[in-house]
Amino acid sequence: MFVLVISGSDVSKIPGVSIAGLNPEVIPYTAPADADLLLWGKPHVIDAIPVDPQGHPTPAIITHAACCEAGFPILIVRSGTYLPPVVPYIEMNVEPGQDPQTNQAVSKVELLVEKSKSLGQILGKSSKKIVIAESLPGGTTTAYLILKALGYNGMVSSASPVNPVKLKEQIWENSAQRIGIKPGGLSGDPMKAIRELGDPMQATVFGMVTGVLEETDIILAGGTQMLAVAALLRHAGYNKPLLVATTTYVIRDKFAHFLDLARQISVEIYSAPLDFSQSPYPGLSDYEKGYVKEGVGAGGAIWYAEQLGVTPDRVIRKTEQLYHAMIKKN
Template structure:
């Protein structure tokens, strides 16, 4: 498929769940996770974000996976459209506004009372994209705390799934404690919303999830869900809504596949969705921040696997993408140097 037949869409979302201490490392502190989605989007267009003066990092200083997406884009030149599904702040770049509703802490009440309205808006946008000469949408995401909301939705739909984490030590016990508290509040048990996917979204979802579901409902071509275990929840929701799973594929990275604390491959098989894994390798990088990807840090995000998929379709290799990431990271280090 020629590169001109595809568009990369980055959906931004925030959830209050990311501010629970220990849940997310998609930001140097829990509070800074509020800025990560717009900063990730801006970094794709500029040398560094505008909304904050540094690129998003983990508490240990590992760079956002947006650096992979940026590298793939600079190689392949594919178009990027940013969509605000629901964030605290808008990115300081041209973008499509779907909603500014942030997902609530589902332990205290429904996560997204506006879920139906957000899906309707996103579906309308997906239908418009379907009128363009596009055969494929590659949809990535930046959503701190999103693996917890994804696991809650998967459990509500009846999947015995464990989602991944941007940390090498997956805070699975904390996730389960938070989810069980939310289930108790909502009077829900595992699988009890199997036939009510929209209610699962309303109770436990996040703005990214509802926006991607809406886009995928509206756009009737091929949809590549560019992400890790969060996109399992999106796939499960689309299946529960009666969509043909065969037109969807999840594009992720090999670091997600090799995460023994999560159930990516088995849950994907259970849903029946195809998967692709970008075979990137930073083991020989001169930078510790990148070598640590091989130790389980970060793994995926900002559509890294899907962006690599587009670069490979354009004739580049995973090694080309890895080398470009190295080049971009070197530039960042030089900018930081006095």
């Protein structure tokens, strides 16, 4: 089972944080459009492919290509997006996360985690492998806040070739001042960390993982956002093996400390060997220059496809075919 958790946070509205949409008005459509594209092959909530300001397509196209080739089942979970997708989904009935510089980030976090735990229990009874992915504009920033509060040292990744490091550090300073903590100040208290600094996606994935049966394999599909979820689980006493599946682009990100953070959190890593360097489409070949990097579980989808006998090269070729068809229609 491939589960995509779509979510929202007011952190994405802070100028300079997210390049998930062409402009601030588009950001609320990004996550639901990713869900539409993943399940149905094109967005329906908005009549356009989600792109960054330079026109690079959402990594949902890679995840969709992997699904097309491998045929794995997909479930969409809506946890606090500004708008719902058009495709069928499970509704967690929560609001988008708030800006932790001025407010608690996630209200009723205990209830959200409990509901998510029940969902994990249900899914764990029907699947031996569950790959959990996310789509959340601004999510690397909330991931940074969580990691910092739990006491981990290192910078998170970014969808941009130039990571807005100074901005993320300033958001941390402002948020920490509101709460009255220093780095590591919420170590051992994952629920408070999510409540004060996190986002609904983190709470949902955290709950799902704790609810899944012991014999079911869990793969966290994403970059530093899923490292933050893994860190929360570790601070809740979750000692089972965890695999975070990402892309080679996140591993190579010179602004981030992915491998060092993974070592600190004690998680295993899978790096999807994507290579669009020979692609005739700049929207895809620019992934090699540090644009986008990861999202919508692209790395985890490649991992899942490989488990089902589909090579990364097949997924790359399918991605190019899908992208060609999409730009031709537009």
